[in-house]
Amino acid sequence: MTWPITWDDVLAARVRIAPYVERTPLRSYAALDAAIGARVLVKHENHLPTNAFKARNALSFMTALPADQRARGVVAATRGNHGAGLAWAGAALGVPVVICVPLGNNPEKNEAIRGHGAELVESGRDYDEAVEVAQRLVRERGLVLAHSTNDANVIAGAATLSAELCEQVEGPLHAIVVAVGGGSQAVGALVATRKLRPDVEVYGVQAAGASAIHDSWHAKSRTTIERANTFADGLATRATYDMTWPALAEGLAGFVTVTEAELAGAVRLILRATHNLAEGAGAAGVAGALKLRAQLAGKTVAVILSGSNIDAATLERVLRLEL
Numbered sequence: 001m002t003w004p005i006t007w008d009d010v011l012a013a014r015v016r017i018a019p020y021v022e023r024t025p026l027r028s029y030a031a032l033d034a035a036i037g038a039r040v041l042v043k044h045e046n047h048l049p050t051n052a053f054k055a056r057n058a059l060s061f062m063t064a065l066p067a068d069q070r071a072r073g074v075v076a077a078t079r080g081n082h083g084a085g086l087a088w089a090g091a092a093l094g095v096p097v098v099i100c101v102p103l104g105n106n107p108e109k110n111e112a113i114r115g116h117g118a119e120l121v122e123s124g125r126d127y128d129e130a131v132e133v134a135q136r137l138v139r140e141r142g143l144v145l146a147h148s149t150n151d152a153n154v155i156a157g158a159a160t161l162s163a164e165l166c167e168q169v170e171g172p173l174h175a176i177v178v179a180v181g182g183g184s185q186a187v188g189a190l191v192a193t194r195k196l197r198p199d200v201e202v203y204g205v206q207a208a209g210a211s212a213i214h215d216s217w218h219a220k221s222r223t224t225i226e227r228a229n230t231f232a233d234g235l236a237t238r239a240t241y242d243m244t245w246p247a248l249a250e251g252l253a254g255f256v257t258v259t260e261a262e263l264a265g266a267v268r269l270i271l272r273a274t275h276n277l278a279e280g281a282g283a284a285g286v287a288g289a290l291k292l293r294a295q296l297a298g299k300t301v302a303v304i305l306s307g308s309n310i311d312a313a314t315l316e317r318v319l320r321l322e323l
Helices: 007-017 030-036 054-064 067-072 081-093 107-115 127-141 152-168 184-196 212-219 245-251 260-274 281-291 312-319
Strands: 026-028 039-044 074-077 097-101 119-122 175-179 201-207 254-258 300-305
Touching: 007 054, 007 152, 007 184, 026 030, 026 152, 030 039, 030 260, 030 281, 039 152, 054 081, 054 152, 074 081, 074 127, 081 097, 081 107, 097 107, 097 127, 107 119, 152 184, 152 300, 175 184, 175 281, 184 201, 184 245, 201 212, 201 281, 212 245, 212 254, 254 260, 254 281, 260 281, 260 312, 281 300
Parallel strands: 039 300, 074 097, 097 119, 175 201, 175 300, 201 254
Antiparallel strands: 026 039
């Protein structure tokens, strides 16, 4: 299998980020077990600083930079959580950060990025066009690009969460259901399970309105879609990515899409069952597990509540059953 990182990379990332983040809880909830028909374990990455797993990715990236690159400053494109993680990590480490977001991006996520002291640049119609803006700033201002997916240190940071998860589970673990936006979280799960629990099956979940990697996986050929239409900001990508695609293509046991209604239903279920907020991407693991009930029945299944940064307007629509 083609891996973008090694287990040693994961171990090194764990050491680098340990002074800044604590191990997140792994919990079970009877209502989730009943809804999915399995023993469901929830990895609460929403308890990290910035309320999302991307804090790991950002710290892993930032702490690996040599001093001269830290001094130049970092730039990234994001719909929210990657940018907030980098802004937070930059503030902690004294690294200047510029974050590029699409026009009309979630205002609450923009506010969080600015709140950590980062410069915010709003340009482009979606994430992929914001990446182009970030790449231009690399050329014009000499900044260091922190890509949310195509970076080995970012992926190693994501892998630390699944390494923790594998170690926290008591008894058997049969499957992990993972949201896929760019794929760092899913590839991290593949690397960690291969080392620590090689019998675990890893399933991917994408939004039906942003299904490029899902469609590519089933077609066995990389494809790009014209638009990414989903309220789940973290899943709103239109293409596959060089560093994650080979491992996803070879390693996933299955790959499903979920509708906007299914994502919204998972947000409501998580709120009712766990009394935790989940943004759309953060609820994708639960939405995918519901879709995979037949395959997962009676098994022990882990899902990752990867982020809770849902804005007030979207949450109101979810609770009013408008999504």
